[in-house]
Amino acid sequence: xxxxxxxxxxxxxxxxxxxxxxxxxxxxxxxxxxxxxxxxxxxxxxxxxxxxxxxxxxxxxxxxxxxxxxxxxxxxxxxxxxxxxxxxxxxxxxxxxxxxxxxxxxxxxxxxxxxxxxxxxxxxxxxxxxxxxxxxxxxxxxxxxxxxxxxxxxxxxxxxxxxxxxxxxxxxxxxxxxxxxxxxxxxxxxxxxxxxxxxxxxxxxxxxxxxxxxxxxxxxxxxxxxxx
Amino acid sequence: xxxxxxxxxxxxxxxxxxxxxxxxxxxxxxxxxxxxxxxxxxxxxxxxxxxxxxxxxxxxxxxxxxxxxxxxxxxxxxxxxxxxxxxxxxxxxxxxxxxxxxxxxxxxxxxxxxxxxxxxxxxxxxxxxxxxxxxxxxxxxxxxxxxxxxxxxxxxxxxxxxxxxxxxxxxxxxxxxxxxxxxxxxxxxxxxxxxxxxxxxxxxxxxxxxxxxxxxxxxxxxxxxxxx
Numbered sequence: 130x131x132x133x134x135x136x137x138x139x140x141x142x143x144x145x146x147x148x149x150x151x152x153x154x155x156x157x158x159x160x161x162x163x164x165x166x167x168x169x170x171x172x173x174x175x176x177x178x179x180x181x182x183x184x185x186x187x188x189x190x191x192x193x194x195x196x197x198x199x200x201x202x203x204x205x206x207x208x209x210x211x212x213x214x215x216x217x218x219x220x221x222x223x224x225x226x227x228x229x230x231x232x233x234x235x236x237x238x239x240x241x242x243x244x245x246x247x248x249x250x251x252x253x254x255x256x257x258x259x260x261x262x263x264x265x266x267x268x269x270x271x272x273x274x275x276x277x278x279x280x281x282x283x284x285x286x287x288x289x290x291x292x293x294x295x296x297x298x299x300x301x302x303x304x305x306x307x308x309x310x311x312x313x314x315x316x317x318x319x320x321x322x323x324x325x326x327x328x329x330x331x332x333x334x335x336x337x338x339x340x341x342x343x344x345x346x347x348x349x350x351x352x353x354x355x356x357x
Numbered sequence: 358x359x360x361x362x363x364x365x366x367x368x369x370x371x372x373x374x375x376x377x378x379x380x381x382x383x384x385x386x387x388x389x390x391x392x393x394x395x396x397x398x399x400x401x402x403x404x405x406x407x408x409x410x411x412x413x414x415x416x417x418x419x420x421x422x423x424x425x426x427x428x429x430x431x432x433x434x435x436x437x438x439x440x441x442x443x444x445x446x447x448x449x450x451x452x453x454x455x456x457x458x459x460x461x462x463x464x465x466x467x468x469x470x471x472x473x474x475x476x477x478x479x480x481x482x483x484x485x486x487x488x489x490x491x492x493x494x495x496x497x498x499x500x501x502x503x504x505x506x507x508x509x510x511x512x513x514x515x516x517x518x519x520x521x522x523x524x525x526x527x528x529x530x531x532x533x534x535x536x537x538x539x540x541x542x543x544x545x546x547x548x549x550x551x552x553x554x555x556x557x558x559x560x561x562x563x564x565x566x567x568x569x570x571x572x573x574x575x576x577x578x579x580x581x582x583x584x585x
Contacts (some may be wrong), residue, residue: 181509193449196509200455207448220435221421227428234462281409281424 134159134205137179137187139166140340143238144198145186147303151202151296153333157209167344199230202296215296225290229282229297236277237304240270244308249348256355271313279318287325294329302326306338310345362387362433365407365415367394368568371466372426373414375531379430379524381561385437395572427458430524443524453518457510457525464505465532468498472536477576484583499541507546515553522557530554534566538573 136152138145138161152159164170164185171183180187180196187194188201190208195201206216217223244267252259278301282289289297302323309315309323327334364380366373366389380387392398392413399411408415408424415422416429418436423429434444445451472495480487506529510517517525530551537543537551555562 182505193452195452195456197456197459199459200452203455204448204452207451220432223435224421224423224428224432227431228423228425230459231425231427231462234459277410 132158132160133191134209135189136161137164137176137185137189138162139164139171139185140337141166141344142185143241143303143307144202144300146306146337146341147296147300148186148188148198148201148205149337150299150303150330150333151205151215152209153337154299154330155206155210155212155215157205199234199300202230202300206296214293215299217291217295222291222295226295226297229289230300232282233300233304236270236274237301240267240274241304241308241313243267244271244313245311245345249311249345249352253348253351258355259352267308268313271308271315275315275319278322283318283322288322294326298322298326299330303338307341310342312349360386360388361419362437363417364389365392365404365413365417366390367392367399367413368565369394369572370413371470371531371535372430372528374534374565374569375524375528376414376416376426376429376433377565378527378531378558378561379433379443380437381565382527382558383434383438383440383443385433427462427528430458430528434524442521443527445519445523450519450523454523454525457517458528460510461528461532464498464502465529468495468502469532469536469541471495472499472541473539473573477539477573477580481576481579486583487580495536496541499536499543503543503547506550511546511550516550522554526550526554527558531566535569538570540577 134152134157136145136148136159138149140146140149149161164176166185170176171185177183179189182196184196186198186201187196188205190204193204195204203216210216216226244264247267248259248264251257286292288294289301305315305319305323315323362380362385364373364376364387366377368374368377377389392404394413398404399413405411407417410424412424414426414429415424416433418432421432423432431444438444444454472492475495476487476492479485514520516522517529533543533547533551543551
């Protein structure tokens with residue numbers, strides 16, 4: 130019998146990687162249906178029947194459909210994580226997981242993705258050169274985000290909400306990886322934080338990150354070849 | 358003894374109103390400390406000691422500090438709502454509350470606030486005229502948001518996640534009110550949805566919305582006087 134939990138993902142997407150890694154880490158039986166973003170498969174009629182917003186990721190579990198990745202991370206942990214560590218029940222810990230998941234939308238995600246898109250993806254697709262002022266705007270914000278992450282979210286703890294990894298850390302690491310692959314120079318403690326999350330996950334971490342890293346390498350080469 | 362739960366709010370802010378209304382609706386003893394946004398009190402050293410991000414709202418409860426409003430709505434409901442209705446425990450209902458709370462950041466909130474700021478607030482503060490192309494961009498997105506809200510989030514239900522009001526509905530109504538006050542012409546089912554949330558809350562709803570409506574009226578008058 131096939132698993133009832135279905136992820137619609139492309140691992141070049143940060144939240145899609147977080148969802149795939151969560152399911153693998155907690156060992157829940159699930160299917161991953163790959164929707165190729167670079168080929169525009171998220172814009173097809175078939176996929177719109179799954180997700181009318183035509184975005185990746187989406188999660189289906191029986192009759193439950195979730196089109197928002199943070200809601201899906203909470204749902205999968207709550208339903209399938211028997212360890213209880215990924216989305217802790219303790220309210221004082223959980224509220225700090227929630228706080229980061231809410232904060233990252235307009236911070237880590239917006240500017241990490243903004244940097245990736247504007248420094249690499251869009252220039253290659255549109256055959257233009259990167260708009261320096263836009264890229265520098267995202268770079269400045271990523272600098273501020275790194276400082277906020279260090280001072281407010283991490284402090285002296287190894288992870289965001291407590292002494293162990295949660296869905297907030299997993300999403301944070303997957304988001305940090307995107308501008309990192311595109312050449313953004315994260316400093317410590319972000320770099321050592323990513324390493325800690327990676328060791329918690331094990332070999333699946335790099336496996337799930339490989340297609341994004343390959344895409345980034347190929348985009349960089351195309352951009353560099355054009356600049357010569 | 359003063360309440361341990363402290364909200365730092367200005368009711369001209371949508372999520373600040375949602376937090377104030379939630380506390381009043383569930384009857385939890387709390388203090389509201391008013392930080393006047395129009396006077397720039399959120400930028401003072403005193404307030405930065407509470408919220409280093411210098412934003413409204415913030416919530417303190419003993420040693421717990423929350424700087425994100427959705428996380429604070431979840432926390433207050435989980436801790437203080439004895440009815441259990443505002444943030445239901447049932448996972449199938451809760452995940453739909455979470456889904457809306459995650460979706461609204463880049464949708465209802467981004468474009469409702471974008472419309473309010475660009476059609477009224479910024480032109481008055483900067484003594485310019487509204488940038489039509491920016492305002493129309495937000496208007497177009499609000500049209501799409503109304504349709505997504507109707508088709509995907511509300512469907513045939515009276516509220517977002519089930520047959521009763523939750524924190525998702527409360528925040529949605531508070532966000533819808535901002536562009537509405539600034540002249541955006543919401544249609545049904547958004548208008549009747551706002552009315553349903555209002556009836557669930559009672560007289561506090563309009564009371565908490567009054568300062569935003571007064572501000573909007575005064576901004577509109579200033580802008581109209583300049584145009585004559």
